[in-house]
Amino acid sequence: MIEVPEQRAEPAGTAPAATALLAPGQGAQRPGQLAPWLELPGARERLGEWSEAAGLDLVAAGTTWTAEQILPTEVAQPLVVATSLLVGRELLRSGTPARVAGHSVGEWTAAALAGVLDDATALRLVAARGRAMAACCAGGGSGMSVVLGGEPAEVEAAVQRAGLVPANRNGAGQLVVGGTVEALRALEEDRPAGALVKRLPVAGAFHTPAMAAAVPVLRAATEGVATADPVLPLLSNADGEVVASGPEVLRRLVAQVAGPVRWDLCTGTLAGAGTTTFVELPPAGALSGLARRALPGAHVLAVRAPEDLPAAAELLAAG
Secondary structure, three states: OOOOOOOOOOOOOOOOOOOOEEEEEOOOOOOOOOHOOOOOOOOHHHHHHHHHHHHHHHHHHHHHHOOOOOOOOHHHHHHHHHHHHHHHHHOOOOOOOOOEEEEOOOOHHHHHHHHOOOOOHHHHHHHHHHHHHHHOOOOOOOOEEEEEOOOOOHHHHHHHHHHHEEEEEEEEEEEEEEEEEHHHHHHHOOOOOOOEEEEOOOOOOOOOHHHHHHHHHHHHHHHOOOOOOOOOOOOOOOOEEOOOOHHHHEEEHHHHOOOOHHHHHHHHHHHHOOOOEEEEEEOOOHHHHHHHHHHHOOEEOOOOOOOHHHHHHHHHOOO
């Protein structure tokens, strides 16, 4: 997932038929992202509990730490989830979305909002996920690039020639690939016609076999964890389908670490179900941009500051 230029919501127009609540993933983090939200009711108390669960001072990370300090995987993942979850809980007081979905680590946010996991448990497991994935990146040697545009068949062929693996199939002409640094360089030198290839500032090849060692570590961390079946329709990154079983959601979340994110299929499921409105939780921007590109005419709101809450609450209440 990559950042897109800031855009505001389009005029509301007629009431939406269905609203999806979206949770962003790693890469969306930015310095000071938690600062505007600390005055929400109970925010500091919740963040204190979540910090203890995650083993990380989330308030400090989200208010005073620099871009370099929040870049590491073991920091970025719990920080993004805590921010999204804090604002998501506030919005759910106003209305109920028709569906919820999250991109990569954002799927843990979506699972908590859907009632599969309690918030503290979700933050504890996300922190374990971040540490396990960071350990897989020790020593460097792998990374990720985003491919924007190009003829899909030509892009796939170039990715295969370079020896890379599709990691995030985001749709809307965006494919994120992962592999060795040498393979990433080979793709840059053999760039598909009409495509832009951009290296991403991540520590390793997430959602590829390079993360295989993190799966048993995370699976062990989930042993004995209680789950509940989702109370909101919850989409899976694995295939874009709605998953109704709590234990199955958790199983998929663990496997997702080394498997591709099929955001394109999630978008297709949402569109097929008649979703017309998308509300992205902070730190928002990337998923909103993808929704606009994939579904022209959709009503999209990226929640970036407390002044966006009334409009987001109105959309949830309607949809």
